[in-house]
Amino acid sequence: MSLPAWNDPDIKAGTMIRGALWLVQQVGEGNTFTKEQVRDAFPGVAQADRRVRDLRAYGWIIDTNREDATLVAEDQRFAKAGIPVWDPAARRAAAPPSALSAKDKQAVMARDDYMCTVCGISGGETYLDDSNQTAVLSITRRETVLPDGLGVTQLVTECKRCRAGSDGTPARADVVLADIKTLDPDDQRRLARWIAQGRRGSTPLDRVWSSYRRLPADARDEIRSTLEA
Known part of the structure; x- marks a missing residue:
């Protein structure tokens, strides 16, 4: 199925849909764009950049410097396309x-x-x-x-x-329940305790590993060198 052109004057679509087509056809996944470029693409459209951001609700990944520290303040990255919002059926299903x-x-x-x-x-x-x-x-x-x-x-x-x-x-809650029933009685009781507590129990080894993983890379290297000495 060929996509309609984002700037086709006869396209009967709102700015969010045209913005999605613009991202796919003009920007491309993985590339950056600015609010100024959005305004230039849709002159006279109030809050065109907000309509583009609305695509996030349909699974489109559009990063700013809050999510991607490599970006400067004025840049956004079109990381990945989501639901094809130009398809009415797909858009309604994913509303x-x-x-x-x-x-x-x-x-x-x-x-x-x-x-x-x-x-x-x-x-x-x-x-x-x-x-x-x-x-x-x-x-x-x-x-x-x-x-x-x-x-x-x-x-x-x-x-x-x-x-x-x-x-x-x-x-699949039905599959999960079936898998639970295959556990031996001790594991079922352990799982029941985790469910009641709302979290998985952990061993001292689990807790040390978690603490180690949270350390900065240089600190992890120091620990690794000490253990290998």
Whole structure:
């Protein structure tokens, strides 16, 4: 399916959709752009840069210097395209939960302990494998299969990176329950304690490893040299 041209005067689409086409056709994934370039591309359109930012709700990754420390203040990076918003069916299926009130969104985040339900990172934390990116949390819809086989849509807290990397596969509570039942009784009881506590138990080795991983690289090298001596 060929894409419509972003600047086609006959295209019947709003600025967000035209902005998505502009990013794909003019900027390209991995490249940077500025607000000034957005304004030049859409002259006379009020808050065109905000309409482009709205694409983030559809899984588009558009980084600023808050998420990517290599960027200067005026630059943004089109890191990855998300839902093809120029496709009406895809756009409707992925419509963000905008009807939620701020209070409702806060309640979902509080329920999820203000952490991404996929990777466990908290908002504002840097990723261990990419210190230039900090986690940005939002509320998304997740298709879920319950233990009785019923399919439902549930609200979850996810970071921008996990949301963009999702392949759309439903969460399978029925499969998780089946896997739990295959555990031996001791492991089932241990898991039940973790569930009751809301966190996984850890051994002294787990805690030392976690503390070691949080050290700066030079400090980790010093510890490694001491242990190898």
